[in-house]
Amino acid sequence: MRFHLQKFLETGKTPYTATFSFDFSQADFPGYQVNEPVAGTFSAELIPEGVHITLQAVAKADAECARCLAPVHETYTIAQEYIVRPRDLSDEDFELPLDEKGLLDVEELVYQEVIFAVPRVLLCSPDCLGLCPICGKRKAAGCTCQPADEAAPADARLSILKQLLS
Ligand SMILES: [Zn+2]
Ligand SMILES: [Zn+2]
Missing domain, CATH: 3.30.1300 (Pantoate--beta-alanine Ligase; Chain: A,domain 2)
Incomplete structure (x- = not known):
């Protein structure tokens, strides 16, 4: 047109x-x-x-x-x-x-x-909320691994720190 x-x-x-x-x-x-x-x-x-x-x-x-x-x-x-x-x-x-x-x-x-x-x-x-990096499901759809997802990296970092200190 x-x-x-x-x-x-x-x-x-x-x-x-x-x-x-x-x-x-x-x-x-x-x-x-x-x-x-x-x-x-x-x-x-x-x-x-x-x-x-x-x-x-x-x-x-x-x-x-x-x-x-x-x-x-x-x-x-x-x-x-x-x-x-x-x-x-x-x-x-x-x-x-x-x-x-x-x-x-x-x-x-x-x-x-x-x-x-x-x-x-x-x-x-x-x-x-996007996709859960652990199970790949939509977080809004009720994925249950969110607490572990948040806790795991902190624990890993903490254990490396402990190894360095010992
Ligand atoms: Zn979306
Ligand atoms: Zn998940």
């Missing part, structure tokens, strides 16, 4: 609104997938400074908990606004995905916003 930003700046008298649904199931995301389509609304209207763009979308990330590997399905709401001034169209460092003809790649913009919205580290819960 491409929006002709330059043309809209010149002739866009009435506000523009479009709904979209983008399939990012084959796209590359850092550490998670977006298997369900990302649906939302893209709007543009002329203001004295240029074009006021509003983007709203809902994205669902699928991942494994970074600590215990349990499946994580999180929903993120994207709500962004941008103001594009006429001079931005010829600015090579302009942050929005705009080509030399003044066409805005809305799908690429949504993709960038999904990456921005989803945290780098996804957890099944903020206080996930």
Whole structure:
């Protein structure tokens, strides 16, 4: 989906609104997938400074908990606004995905916003205890070897200390 930003700046008298649904199931995301389509609304209207763009979308990330590997399905709401001034169209460092003809790649913009919205580290819960290093089970699932786990290294260190002292 491409929006002709330059043309809209010149002739866009009435506000523009479009709904979209983008399939990012084959796209590359850092550490998670977006298997369900990302649906939302893209709007543009002329203001004295240029074009006021509003983007709203809902994205669902699928991942494994970074600590215990349990499946994580999180929903993120994207709500962004941008103001594009006429001079931005010829600015090579302009942050929005705009080509030399003044066409805005809305799908690429949504993709960038999904990456921005989803945290780098996804957890099944903020206080996930992770996996037990002894039995390999999720600690939240009721592993019983946690006390031994904590006591053992201290004992080992203590016995080395005793050997050194004797
Ligand atoms: Zn977890
Ligand atoms: Zn355990």
